[in-house]
Amino acid sequence: xxxxxxxxxxxxxxxxxxxxxxxxxxxxxxxxxxxxxxxxxxxxxxxxxxxxxxxxxxxxxxxxxxxxxxxxxxxxxxxxxxxxxxxxxxxxxxxxxxxxxxxxxxxxxxxxxxxxxxxxxxxxxxxxxxxxxxxxxxxxxxxxxxxxxxxxxxxxxxxxxxxxxxxxxxxxxxxxxxxxxxxxxxxxxxxxxxxxxxxxxxxxxxxxxxxxxxxxxxxxxxxxxxxxxxxxxxxxxxxxxxxxxxxxxxxxxxxxxxxxxxxxxxxxxxxxxxxxxxxxxxxxxxxxxxxxxxxxxxxxxxxxxxxxxxxxxxxxxxxxxxxxxxx
Amino acid sequence: xxxxxxxxxxxxxxxxxxxxxxxxxxxxxxxxxxxxxxxxxxxxxxxxxxxxxxxxxxxxxxxxxxxxxxxxxxxxxxxxxxxxxxxxxxxxxxxxxxxxxxxxxxxxxxxxxxxxxxxxxxxxxxxxxxxxxxxxxxxxxxxxxxxxxxxxxxxxxxxxxxxxxxxxxxxxxxxxxxxxxxxxxxxxxxxxxxxxxxxxxxxxxxxxxxxxxxxxxxxxxxxxxxxxxxxxxxxxxxxxxxxxxxxxxxxxxxxxxxxxxxxxxxxxxxxxxxxxxxxxxxxxxxxxxxxxxxxxxxxxxxxxxxxxxxxxxxxx
Ligand SMILES: Nc1ncnc2c1ncn2[C@@H]1O[C@H](COP(=O)(O)OP(=O)(O)OP(=O)(O)O)[C@@H](O)[C@H]1O
Ligand SMILES: [Mg+2]
Numbered sequence: 001x002x003x004x005x006x007x008x009x010x011x012x013x014x015x016x017x018x019x020x021x022x023x024x025x026x027x028x029x030x031x032x033x034x035x036x037x038x039x040x041x042x043x044x045x046x047x048x049x050x051x052x053x054x055x056x057x058x059x060x061x062x063x064x065x066x067x068x069x070x071x072x073x074x075x076x077x078x079x080x081x082x083x084x085x086x087x088x089x090x091x092x093x094x095x096x097x098x099x100x101x102x103x104x105x106x107x108x109x110x111x112x113x114x115x116x117x118x119x120x121x122x123x124x125x126x127x128x129x130x131x132x133x134x135x136x137x138x139x140x141x142x143x144x145x146x147x148x149x150x151x152x153x154x155x156x157x158x159x160x161x162x163x164x165x166x167x168x169x170x171x172x173x174x175x176x177x178x179x180x181x182x183x184x185x186x187x188x189x190x191x192x193x194x195x196x197x198x199x200x201x202x203x204x205x206x207x208x209x210x211x212x213x214x215x216x217x218x219x220x221x222x223x224x225x226x227x228x229x230x231x232x233x234x235x236x237x238x239x240x241x242x243x244x245x246x247x248x249x250x251x252x253x254x255x256x257x258x259x260x261x262x263x264x265x266x267x268x269x270x271x272x273x274x275x276x277x278x279x280x281x282x283x284x285x286x287x288x289x290x291x292x293x294x295x296x297x298x299x300x301x302x303x304x305x306x307x308x309x310x311x312x313x314x315x316x317x318x319x320x321x322x323x324x325x326x327x
Numbered sequence: 328x329x330x331x332x333x334x335x336x337x338x339x340x341x342x343x344x345x346x347x348x349x350x351x352x353x354x355x356x357x358x359x360x361x362x363x364x365x366x367x368x369x370x371x372x373x374x375x376x377x378x379x380x381x382x383x384x385x386x387x388x389x390x391x392x393x394x395x396x397x398x399x400x401x402x403x404x405x406x407x408x409x410x411x412x413x414x415x416x417x418x419x420x421x422x423x424x425x426x427x428x429x430x431x432x433x434x435x436x437x438x439x440x441x442x443x444x445x446x447x448x449x450x451x452x453x454x455x456x457x458x459x460x461x462x463x464x465x466x467x468x469x470x471x472x473x474x475x476x477x478x479x480x481x482x483x484x485x486x487x488x489x490x491x492x493x494x495x496x497x498x499x500x501x502x503x504x505x506x507x508x509x510x511x512x513x514x515x516x517x518x519x520x521x522x523x524x525x526x527x528x529x530x531x532x533x534x535x536x537x538x539x540x541x542x543x544x545x546x547x548x549x550x551x552x553x554x555x556x557x558x559x560x561x562x563x564x565x566x567x568x569x570x571x572x573x574x575x576x577x578x579x580x581x582x583x584x585x586x587x588x589x590x591x592x593x594x595x596x597x598x599x600x601x602x603x604x605x606x607x608x609x610x611x612x613x614x615x616x617x618x619x620x621x622x623x624x625x626x627x628x629x630x631x632x633x634x635x636x637x638x639x640x641x642x643x
Contacts, residue, residue, distance in 0.1 A: 219425035225383055226420075227440040227491070228413030231405075241430050317430050318475045 012303040019299045020292065024066050027288050034058070035082045035288065056082075069292065079289045089293040093278060097297070099175050100267065100274035102185065104258040106193030111200040112251070118201065119208030124235060126213060134205065141202035150195045150269030157191060173271040192270040196263055200254060207250060211243035218242060245316055249309050256305030260298025331358040333499050333530040334380065339391035341375060341384070341554075347602045349375055349387065351554040351610070352637075354628070355532075357499070357547070362522070362531040364541035364562065366577065367551035368599050373534045374421075376551070377501045380532070381418050382408040395499065414444040417492035421504040423484035427476035433484075434460075434472025437491045444495045459490040463520060482513035489520060500524060501532045506540065518544045538581040542566060550574050553599050553610040560634030570636040573611045609639065 037044070040052045053059050057068060072079040073090070080086040118138065122131040157167040169187065176184035215221065216239050224238040254262075264276030271277075275294055282290030314321035334357040341350040350372045357363045365373050378384045380393060382400060393400040395416065403411075420426040427436055437459070438452040447455070453472065460468035463486040476484055485505060492500055502521060506514035522544050525531045533545055541548050541562060548566075549559035550573065558571040569575045576595045597614040606612055612622040621639050629641040 219420060219422060220428040222383060223420060223426045224428070226381055226412055226418045228409050228411070228443050229439075230409055238428055241428065319429060319477050322477075 008307050012300070015303050016296060016299050019295060020070065021066070023292055023295050024062075024069070024288075027286075027291070028062060030286075035286070038286070039082055069289070073289075073293060073296065079293065081289050082287050083285045089289045092290070093275060093293050093297050096273055096275045096278045098177070099272050100261065100263060100276060101259055102175075102178065103189055103193055103196065103263055103267065103272060103274060104255065106186075106189045107196040107200070107258070107263070108251070108255055110194055111197035111204060114197070114201045115204030115208060118205040119212065120235065120240075122205065123209045123212040123216070123239075124231075126209075131209075135209070138202035138205045141198040142206075144198065145265075146195060146199060147265040147269050149198060150192070150266055153191055153195050154269065175272050175274075189272075192266055192272060195270075196258075196266040204247065204250065208243070208247050211246055212239050215239050215242035241316075245313065248312055248316065252305045252309035252312070253302070256301045257298065260301040261294055262298075331360075333357050333359055333396060334532070335392075335394045336376070336380070337392045337394075339376070339379060339393060340389065341372075341379065342388045343602075344386060344388070348605065349554055349602050350379075351605065353391075353551065353554070353556050354635075355549050355556065355559065357530045357532060359498070359530055360525060360528050361547055362525045362533055362545040364545035364548040365532060365534045365551055366536060366538060366541055366548060368536060370553075370599060370601075371551045372554040373536075373551055374503055375554075377418065377503050377532065377534055380499075380501060381412060381416060410444075413440050413497075414495045415497055416499045416501065417495070417497040419485075419488050419492050419500070419502040419505045422508050423481055423488050424476075424508065426488055427484065429476055431475070432472065433474055433476055433479065433487050437472070437487070437494055440491055441494045455494065456490070459494055460487060463487070463490045463493075464516065465490070481509055482516070485509060485513075485517055486520070489517070493524065497529065499530045499532065501534070503534045504536070505533070507535075514540075515543075538566075538577055550577065553605055554602070555610050555637065557611065557638070558634060558636045560632075564633050568634075570631055570634055570641060571611075571638050572615050572617050572640075576616075609637070 035056070036049055036053050036058055039056065040048050044052075057065055060068075069079065077088075077090045079089050081089050081092075118134050122134045125131050154173070157170040158173065161167050162170065170191065171184065171187050174188065176188045178185040212235070216235075220242065221234060221238055224234050229238070259275075261275040261279045263274065264280050266272070267274040267276040268280055275297060278290065279294040279298075281287070282294060334355070336353055336355040339350055339353040340348065342348045353372065353376050355363060355365070355376070365376065367373050375384070379389065380395070380400065382403075389401055391401075395411070400408075400411075427433060434453060434456050437456040438449065441447060441452040441455055442449070445452075456472055457468045460471055465471045465483055465486050471479065471483065471487070476487075479487065485508075489502075489505070492502075500521075505521070506517050509517065518540065521531055521533065525546075531545075533540070535541060545562050547560065548562050549556050550565075550571065551557070552573050558565065558569070558574045565574065566578065569578050573595075576593075579593050580595060595614060600606065600610065600613065606623075608623040608625055609615070612618050615622065617640065619639060626637050626639045626642055628635055628637050629643075631641055
């Protein structure tokens, strides 16, 4: 158990190291990325440029710069932005994290509930018009770009029909912290979360339907029928148990990458000050410390999610737990 | 049909929606305390026959009659089927590797069947599960019930499968090639278990492609070829005096039960016809060494003593 934990930790450090080197390298390999000019301001004299360069350490060798940045990010946690007059980035990310987490929690609630319902109904009624209708809708949801959908939602609920009874409850764009007003928090997140979940509902319903239908062809399901189990028990108790492995792992990965900032477009469209929007901002201003901080934050979540998924996997399928000991 | 008859299938025919005929005249009967061996080559329709009796066939058109204790099974609704399956008719499947749900403990799966049909507490169901596993010769049955299927050997898993099938004391047990996936010694042990079960008064339908298994464990036999029962009767009579040329060929292809194996067993030349290429007359005619012109018309069922045979050689 301890050894497994240590191995996980080692793996995580390795992944973080790799990603940070990559981000760092790509940044300095990008033409015109030299931050000196932007920090010094337009039309700065060569002397000012030189002062900035040495103050920020841009004249040192890259490995030294890298080490200093990592030290500031992880140890002293006072890494400052290249823009915004040197605002510290770590508190910025920490302030953005609850927004993203709230959004993704709501979205995942919607997408799990709806995709389970649609996936199971479509599988049970396969090839009926209900199934075809749901799968058509799902494909539509899957292929709608989330920023476009978000803009349409905004157009409808914020301006066009905002004064009708249907949408008058919709608050203005932005975020309301839970501690301030739980109801306001829920209202502010409802539409963004639904928008974000649409594509996932489409994808997950399809995956679940396919997996469920494949599982229903297995011998074990025939055994369940031969035991005298009714259709509800056969589908939900036996069928789901055989088929939700890939659903669960898909969910873990998507959840983690969204919490890590993958909901960028949704956050931008709905003006939610989350991690995704922070990443977007960092990319826009080519602000390496901010990019580095958000990317590291995302990577931690993805690696953690991987570990959790492996654990859940072993719980769901004992054969996998044993396979690990064998290796 | 006498009072003791458990199952009787009369002229069962199954066809796919596209018209391909899968079963084309299957007649069987089975009484309490009997073991009926259903033999035939791969693809002859043995499993289909079993699935029909269990009501587990997806969309096929069926005609004929399947009667279980004077009830017509083909006419009953889904609820009646559910009450029947597992309780009055139980089935053991060919491959014990895949027949259990891999993600649940074996004991829990047996408990489930018991509790589906009887109002028992979890603890009572488990007690019965452990007792059954013990009776099936599973060592340390309480611990075995806590295992996952993949943690048991093939033989133990098949014993657990049999324990599950017997958990509600069914009147009829269908075993679809229960020993094919097992090695010879385990096979013999499983056959002994099944024979003991039959002696307690249940009916056993044992599906196999092995005449040796039939000779060892059955009282009656039905020979299936390309969806048609070509011959049936008591095992002794059929083994001593096989009537249908196909039965004779099958027996000739069987190694002797005792004594040395011959170096070369005669094989039946040719392949059984596919479901969409069955001859209109006798289905065995294309491979039959004694084929005659009148084989082009489907021969009637002829009674010869205790046996029934479908062949022109015996039509008067
Ligand atoms: N659902 C189905 N759709 C189409 N054809 C089927 C279906 N089920 C079975 N068949 C066909 O029916 C024939 C009989 O199948 P069945 O499984 O009963 O054979 P079997 O005698 O049990 O053979 P084996 O010894 O290989 O188990 C085969 O040719 C098979 O391809
Ligand atoms: Mg079969």
